[in-house]
Amino acid sequence: MTTGRRLPNGRNTLIVVALVGLIGAPLAAHRRDEYLQAARLDMTLTRVTLELDLTPGIAVADSIIGDLDRNRDGTLAKLEKDAYAAQVMSAIDLELGGRVLQPQVNAVTFPELAAFRRGDGTIRIEAAADLPSLPAGDRELFFRNRFRPDVGAYLANALAPQNDRVTVLAQHRDPDQRELTIDYAVRGEPSVGLPWWVTGVVAALALTTAFLLRPRVALGG
Amino acid sequence: MTAAARLVLLVCALATAASPLPLSAQRAASPTAASNSQAATTARIVTAAKAVVTSLDEAGRRKVQFPFDSQQKAKWSNFPSGIFERDGIKMGDLTAAQKDAVMNLLSVALSRDGFQKVRDIMRGDEVLKTTDGGRGGPRGGGRGRSGPGGGLIFGEDLYYLAFVGAPSTTDPWMLQFGGHHLAINLTMAGSQATMAPSLPAAQPATYAFEGRTVRPLGRENDKAFALINALDEKQRGQAILGYRVSDLVLGPGQDGRTIQPEGLKASAMTPAQQTMLLDIVREWAGIMADAYAEPRIQEIRGSINDTYFAWSGPTINGSAAYFRVQGPTLVIEYAPQGSVEHIHTIYRDPTNDYGAKIAKR
Numbered sequence: 001m002t003t004g005r006r007l008p009n010g011r012n013t014l015i016v017v018a019l020v021g022l023i024g025a026p027l028a029a030h031r032r033d034e035y036l037q038a039a040r041l042d043m044t045l046t047r048v049t050l051e052l053d054l055t056p057g058i059a060v061a062d063s064i065i066g067d068l069d070r071n072r073d074g075t076l077a078k079l080e081k082d083a084y085a086a087q088v089m090s091a092i093d094l095e096l097g098g099r100v101l102q103p104q105v106n107a108v109t110f111p112e113l114a115a116f117r118r119g120d121g122t123i124r125i126e127a128a129a130d131l132p133s134l135p136a137g138d139r140e141l142f143f144r145n146r147f148r149p150d151v152g153a154y155l156a157n158a159l160a161p162q163n164d165r166v167t168v169l170a171q172h173r174d175p176d177q178r179e180l181t182i183d184y185a186v187r188g189e190p191s192v193g194l195p196w197w198v199t200g201v202v203a204a205l206a207l208t209t210a211f212l213l214r215p216r217v218a219l220g221g
Numbered sequence: 222m223t224a225a226a227r228l229v230l231l232v233c234a235l236a237t238a239a240s241p242l243p244l245s246a247q248r249a250a251s252p253t254a255a256s257n258s259q260a261a262t263t264a265r266i267v268t269a270a271k272a273v274v275t276s277l278d279e280a281g282r283r284k285v286q287f288p289f290d291s292q293q294k295a296k297w298s299n300f301p302s303g304i305f306e307r308d309g310i311k312m313g314d315l316t317a318a319q320k321d322a323v324m325n326l327l328s329v330a331l332s333r334d335g336f337q338k339v340r341d342i343m344r345g346d347e348v349l350k351t352t353d354g355g356r357g358g359p360r361g362g363g364r365g366r367s368g369p370g371g372g373l374i375f376g377e378d379l380y381y382l383a384f385v386g387a388p389s390t391t392d393p394w395m396l397q398f399g400g401h402h403l404a405i406n407l408t409m410a411g412s413q414a415t416m417a418p419s420l421p422a423a424q425p426a427t428y429a430f431e432g433r434t435v436r437p438l439g440r441e442n443d444k445a446f447a448l449i450n451a452l453d454e455k456q457r458g459q460a461i462l463g464y465r466v467s468d469l470v471l472g473p474g475q476d477g478r479t480i481q482p483e484g485l486k487a488s489a490m491t492p493a494q495q496t497m498l499l500d501i502v503r504e505w506a507g508i509m510a511d512a513y514a515e516p517r518i519q520e521i522r523g524s525i526n527d528t529y530f531a532w533s534g535p536t537i538n539g540s541a542a543y544f545r546v547q548g549p550t551l552v553i554e555y556a557p558q559g560s561v562e563h564i565h566t567i568y569r570d571p572t573n574d575y576g577a578k579i580a581k582r
Contacts, residue, residue: 171481177465
């Protein structure tokens with residue numbers, strides 16, 4: 001169940017104001033020693049796609065490289081990349097209305113190891129999960145990132161849906177953005193019909209034709 | 222008039238009335254004084270760009286010019302040289318006369334404030350080169366680091382100019398100028414132009430130069446703090462996000478993505494607050510030449526009721542706080558990188574990044 005994980009909006013705001021003071025301290029020293037993990041979630045009618053960008057700061061690069069390059073040969077083999085992506089995904093929770101989803105990795109890209117040491121190396125993972133067939137209505141998608149909380153700095157956002165039948169209603173996060181709950185709605189399929197202005201033109205034409213072709217009575221003088 | 226003729230006329234009138242193209246759009250398509258001014262600006266920029274090309278030798282010309290449909294468009298970053306390698310002509314490789322030609326081009330392509338902002342950002346990088354201002358920086362940014370071959374990472378010499386597409390008053394092309402903490406991507410297509418995406422940033426965000434205090438992004442910061450403090454409690458409750466935002470969400474490499482907007486919708490602001498919001502937007506949209514900036518600001522004004530203002534962080538000016546302005550054709554993010562002395566920002570138009578809307582050939 002995802003209910004109970006989030007806080008009411010008003011409470012969130014108050015807590016943030018309080019947290020802001022607390023955040024100030026770590027904020028002043030973040031970046032170099034943090035592992036930025038930016039998640040984006042894209043909902044369609046039938047599936048959810050997760051894009052995850054992982055960018056280690058310079059100070060944690062060697063630790064990340066150690067996890068990646070298991071045989072210490074200075075290069076990343078496909079097996080090592082796949083193993084790392086699997087390790088990341090095992091720390092990702094995704095649920096729809098309390099039902100656990102199993103996102104499958106579609107694509108991974110890794111930079112050269114040297115890029116991590118420069119501080120501009122980003123690992124990109126794209127994974128997707130099919131959504132169960134549900135009637136039109138409101139949905140609640142829950143995302144949690146448990147990967148490397150010792151050094152993680154997190155971003156989590158819903159992408160604006162491309163399908164106009166899908167509407168994001170609200171997003172709720174914990175203060176560190178490790179958790180994101182997206183409330184969204186799926187509308188039913190619209191009935192097939194002509195655009196309103198075509199209907200209007202046809203109706204106006206019919207009325208005009210009826211008016212012009214109406215039987216006329218000659219007026220006597 | 223016969224009944225048949227009247228019928229034809231009526232059908233035409235109805236068809237026009239039912240046209241999906243609003244009258245305002247039809248009027249906008251006609252030549253106006255504004256578009257003449259924009260066309261004249263493009264002509265001046267093209268002249269200045271050609272002067273740069275003329276000042277270069279053959280090798281320089283090859284370096285500065287890229288095809289319009291090349292990947293060079295998206296090759297920009299907030300990172301310094303040594304971490305991110307740019308293409309184009311490097312300021313440090315130019316003669317004084319060539320540098321003057323480049324700076325003249327920028328002064329024509331940008332507004333007075335925009336040009337000053339670019340100068341202040343570059344000068345800030347020069348300060349960074351000679352101080353330990355990079356100490357608290359992000360991935361990369363420490364003092365004394367050097368790039369491949371031992372070249373300096375920071376400084377005014379490490380900014381690059383590229384033309385993506387040949388400078389033209391009719392065909393689309395892009396003026397790209399950037400370096401550490403700066404990416405200006407100005408795409409022009411005849412009388413139209415867009416500066417999206419661009420990245421003005423600053424480190425240090427405050428420094429002294431010739432006896433005065435320089436804050437390259439100071440107005441952006443102060444105007445945003447003024448707006449958050451001008452909101453009432455209920456509005457602020459909607460504007461302030463319940464979480465920490467540690468970086469740009471739509472920074473370099475995030476082309477083509479649109480996140481779900483959050484925060485306070487400007488339709489819930491007073492007219493005075495909306496004016497303050499537009500004044501913040503102007504700090505980014507107004508970097509390009511006035512003739513381009515004004516219609517852009519009008520466009521954003523036209524959708525102000527669908528524009529959101531979001532905030533994360535303390536509300537006392539002088540603190541490190543993130544904010545975002547997002548509308549149908551706009552994304553602005555302002556993200557302190559750990560302190561008020563190191564700021565990244567991004568300016569995007571999800572409908573017109575790299576001139577997607579105006580540069581169709």
